[in-house]
Amino acid sequence: MKSFILASGSPRRKELLQQAHLSFSIETSTVEEIVEEGLKPEEVVQQLALQKAKDVWSKHPQALVLGSDTVVAYQSDILGKPADEKEAKAMLETLSGNIHSVYTGVALCSQEETITFYEKTDVEFYPLSEEDIEMYIRSGEPFDKAGSYGIQGFGAFLVKRIIGDYFAVVGLPLAKTVRELRKRGIHPNM
Incomplete structure (x- = not known):
């Protein structure tokens, strides 16, 4: 059986693949993520996923390598991971009471082929009070997540x-x- 490698250090992706009863190893991509100007969010996540998968696959050409990337988009803006508390607060204020889209791209690289695909999910936030935002920022959760939040946690x-x-x-x-x-x-x- 072909070896399967996850090209991501994301604990969430690891947990999801484990939940699906898949056997895999992990090798985090070290590629510098470069995004072409003017791409749509679905193109951005597929491009970034492909960069990660290709980077790891180049070291393991006999394996099947999965790369993935997620972005949050509100109107025409892509919201990445916040640099600091101020940026996290601004993102959460922007998303408060609004609908935004989450795009996750996936790339699979092997000797036989390379494919990419993505999924778009719309998320609506409750209107958030100042207290809601401050409490969430104090939890520490926003800082390693696109759009400054994680749906699977607090x-x-x-x-x-x-x-x-x-x-x-x-x-x-x-x-x-x-x-x-x-x-x-x-x-x-199984």
Whole structure:
């Protein structure tokens, strides 16, 4: 059986693949992420996922390598990970009471082929008070997450509803990913 490598240090992606009973190793990509100007969010996440997957695959050409990336987009702005508390607060204020989109891109690289796909999920936040935002920032959760929140943690209290794939918001569209992996000989261990 072909070895399967996750090109990500994300604990959330690791947990999701474990939840799907997949055997894999982890090698974090060290590629400098470069995004072309003027790309749509779905193009950005696929491009970044592909850069990560190709970087790791170049060191393990016999393996199947999965790269992934997630961004939060509000109107025409892509919201990455906040640099500091001030930026986290600004992002949360922007998302407060509004609907935004979360895009997660996936790239699979192997000797046979390279494919990319993405999932878009719309997320609506409750209107957030100053106290809500300050409490969430004090939790420390916003700082390593696109858009300054994590739906799978304490940040769940921010979310009024989602339309789409919950797991894509967490960091990997799990059902689609498992189906694509199965087509390529990577099956859950049952």
